[in-house]
Amino acid sequence: MANLSALCLDHVVLLLPYTMLSDPPSWLTDIFTISPGGRHADEKTENRLVLFKEGTYLELIAFINDDPEKRRGHWWDKPYGVVDYAFTTSKLDYDGIVDRLKKSGTEISYEKPKAGGRTTPDGKELKWEVTFPTGVDRGHVPFFCTDVTPRERRVPVTEQNTTHPSGVLGMAGMTLEVEKDSLDRIVKATAAILDQPPPTKEHQVKVDVPSDVEKLHQASISVRETGALLRKSLALSLRLQTADHEKREAIWEPIEDGAVSLIFE
Known part of the structure; x- marks a missing residue:
């Protein structure tokens, strides 16, 4: 449960x-x-x-x-x-x-x-x-x-539908890339939502997941400044955790004017 x-x-x-x-x-x-x-x-x-x-x-x-x-x-x-x-x-x-x-x-x-x-x-x-x-x-x-x-x-979780070819076990969290003038605002708001003090070093707050799974570390929401070449007010990447010792190569898949970003940890 x-x-x-x-x-x-x-x-x-x-x-x-x-x-x-x-x-x-x-x-x-x-x-x-x-x-x-x-x-x-x-x-x-x-x-x-x-x-x-x-x-x-x-x-x-x-x-x-x-x-x-x-x-x-x-x-x-x-x-x-x-x-x-x-x-x-x-x-x-x-x-x-x-x-x-x-x-x-x-x-x-x-x-x-x-x-x-x-x-x-x-x-x-x-x-x-x-x-x-x-x-x-x-x-x-x-x-x-x-x-x-x-x-x-x-969310009908079963052993069969949660067993993935890549060995993915769960989510490591989200990475948000935002414009510099939005960085502190988004970090503060996310921390307030989770009833946590704003982080002082890394722009990252921890978040729970519905169930504990062995080998998974706690998920987090990370916020960082948008890269100079991205030219977007917001870009979202999903970070995933695998049981493998070696990291899988990230997926960056352009689709028309957008792109899918999946990162494996």
């Missing part, structure tokens, strides 16, 4: 073209076991899941049929790649988080939770509440996904 008494890293969102969702490329299938997902309640997006042993997952998501009308105005109307990430907990302390953020002076906060959900391929309805940030573009700080139906329905 997941231990969700505190905020935990829940999932990371990887936006792909619809054709890649229905027929994933070899650079995904050679690394991951891909599980079924479903269609979201807003009828705009579909997903498939890459599930990990410690209860986190990578959400492969696409706009249905790449329909520009479904994409227009959506919070993930972004270039392809890693676009967002979520925390979860058994009971969200919304007021506490908003209060800590107010005291942080970052002018970042959160909307009230609202209903979300999707239907699985076998017809099961999943329900949750999502809580989205304000005062900042999506992806700079996490959103929250709090289950209404049992979490194991949304």
Whole structure:
């Protein structure tokens, strides 16, 4: 059973073209076991899941049929790649988080939770509440996904679906590359969300995962200054942990005007 008494890293969102969702490329299938997902309640997006042993997952998501009308105005109307990430907990302390953020002076906060959900391929309805940030573009700080139906329905972890060709065991966390003038603000806000003091040396805060898994170190959210050649206000990379002694080569896969960045530790 997941231990969700505190905020935990829940999932990371990887936006792909619809054709890649229905027929994933070899650079995904050679690394991951891909599980079924479903269609979201807003009828705009579909997903498939890459599930990990410690209860986190990578959400492969696409706009249905790449329909520009479904994409227009959506919070993930972004270039392809890693676009967002979520925390979860058994009971969200919304007021506490908003209060800590107010005291942080970052002018970042959160909307009230609202209903979300999707239907699985076998017809099961999943329900949750999502809580989205304000005062900042999506992806700079996490959103929250709090289950209404049992979490194991949304995250059906089994030995089979969490055994990956690459030997990946779970998430090491996220790396956010932001513009220099946003660096301290995003670090402060992330620490406030997790009820931690802002880090004094490295721009990194630790975060729990739903379940303990042997050989995995604690996950973290790392923030660093955008490289001069990147020319983006935000770039997200997912860091993954493997059981191998040797690191796998990172994946950098350009897709149209975006790119997928996956790092193995």
